[in-house]
Amino acid sequence: MRILVAEDTRAAGWSPVGDLRRNGHRTVVVGTGHAAVTACRQADLVLLDLRLPDLDGLEVCRRIRETTRVPVIALTDAATGIERVLALRAGADDCLDKPCTFQELLARIEALARRSGPGAGPLPAVGPMTLGPLHIDTGAREVRVSGAPVALTRKEFDLLHGLARHAGSVVGRQHLMREVWRLDEGVGVRASRTLDTHVSSLRRKLGHGEWIRSARGVGFQLALEPTGAAAAARPRTSPPRGVLVAVSDADTRTALVSQLRRHGCHARACGTGAEALAVHEAFDLLLVNAQLPDMDGVEVCRRVRAVGDMPVIAITAPGRTLDRILFLRAGADDCVAHQDDPRELLARAEAVLRRARSDRPRPRGSALRRGRLRLDTTTGGVRFADRAVRLTRKEFELLHRLASEPRTVHARARLIADIWGAGAGCPGSGPGSGPGSRPGSGRTLDTHVSAVRSKIGLPGLIVTVRGVGFRFGEA
Known part of the structure; x- marks a missing residue:
């Protein structure tokens, strides 16, 4: 595995580099945040010390996450857990206090590697961005609200685009001033007022002042959710359902x-x-x-x-x-x-x-419609007759599989293998096929089919083909 280690090479202290190399990993060591952002695309995993001389480690993490899905383990020597929380919110996949045992670090690296696979490369490029009624064409540098064009200056467009790339999250003042005006840390009051002036102008021109919210002493947030390609490319952070x-x-x-x-x-x-x-x-x-x-x-x-x-x-x-x-x-x-x-x-x-x-591979297309049923394959959302329906991840995968091929009878064993994994076994066979059967058995499949029918409120949505499996019915 190619591991990028970003640590302050001028400071003496605990470093995992020697142990990683002795365990067969190829390591590249950089001493600054800017170098880490540049080199992360060639790495399979990044070990990021949050104490770097040029950039705040949280900012480095955000920049890495903007361009790639490469797994990031943040390393901190903070006395409290708040820095771990902030690092995870900034896009880190894990956060460890240092020094730590190399055995635990190795186990966490392996846990991340299991989830990463081929999806750890660069994020797909996002062209035009749609956030509710707001549409931003990054190529033509045009903005429309509910279809009507909005005339923005170059800096206003760059500012809006910077907020849109982090829609729903607070973007720090320093980050915006650096990205839009190319100003480094420690800028003066005048530059900060320039940012406030541009935010005020954006609110007025967009005609919806509530879209851009102020986080006092921190920065600004675009309070709109992305849809379409922007939503698909953006790492989703939400509480587990x-x-x-x-x-x-x-x-x-x-x-x-x-x-x-x-x-x-x-x-x-x-x-x-x-x-x-x-x-x-x-x-x-x-x-x-x-x-x-x-x-x-x-x-x-x-x-x-x-x-x-x-x-x-x-x-x-x-x-x-x-x-x-x-x-x-x-x-x-x-x-x-x-x-x-x-x-x-x-x-x-x-x-x-x-x-x-x-x-997880995403099904092609952002939405699948079957009669009154709509499946949003980007967000995992389900609507039936304009009513939101809450399904678990496995229930969604089952319904999507059936709805994708509505004329096909899907064999029970094939559904179990595809949705619960190849090692799930065959339905109703072997030990444990009774009421307490193991996860992935035929009883689990029947339970999920019953739950989908009940939640949608349409018993004929999934048709049982006795002795074979299931097919999609009427929606």
Whole structure:
């Protein structure tokens, strides 16, 4: 693996470079943030020290994420966890306190490599950008609002484009002044007022002052969501829709579920490994700890990974480096200490889901329509008769597969293999084919078909072909 290590080469301290080379990795070491941004396209993974002499490490992370999907592990020596949260929000895939054991670093590198694959290269180029009623043609440098042209100066266009590339996120004042006016850190009050003047002019010309929001003392945010090609190319960061919390301690379970729900997640708790294995496929993310009453959490993780690619985050006790390594080796995507700031748990969950989403091949086209049914293949959204329908990831994949070939009868075994993985096995065969059958079995397929029919509210949407499988019905 080609690993780019960005660290301050002038400062003495812990460095993973020697151990990486001894383990057969090819490493390139750079000492500045600008060099890291330039070299990241040729790397399979970036180890990014957040303390660099020329650029803030968070800014380096943002710039890398703007141009490539290469996995990034941020390294920090901060005394608090807030820098880990900020790094993950800036686009890092993982964040580690340094110094750390090389065994854990290696396990985390391998966990990222499992998710990365061929999708880690440069992001696809995005031409025209559409954000609700706002359309930005980057080639012609033209802007339209609800089809009507808007005359902008060159700097106003560059400023709007800079905000649009990070739509929904706050973009720092320094970042905007550097990108639009090519000004370095420490610019004076006059330059800062120039930015405010241009923002004010943009609000007036667009005719919707609420679109550009001010974050006092920080920067500005374009409060519009991208659609089409811009949305497909942009790494998506959003709270997980459904989280299964498999934790043995009742108080910890209750606290985690409460925290997740306060942040807009649908969360459910279970206290045993058997229950987690029985229901986990109805969720987007699994949180599991090491000590479950009926089986080891590492074994739960291993079984989940054996039948699919569901994202898994392990919750371990502080200081249990060996537990973290075992979980990562068993297929977990990340590990977090259970008493950490809930904001870090959410940030890690979003980073894991971001990787999982970008790793999955996207069906061609942005939308699939069948009668009153509309499937948005970019966002995973579903609407039936203009009503939003909330499906889990596997339910969406099942419905999309059937709707994509509405005249085809899809064999049960083929659906199970394609949606739950080739190792899922054949339906209803072998041990465990009864009520407690393992994930990926025929019973799981039947459960998902039933759930889709119920959520859409149309029993004839999926037709059962007895002894063969299923086909798409009427919508």
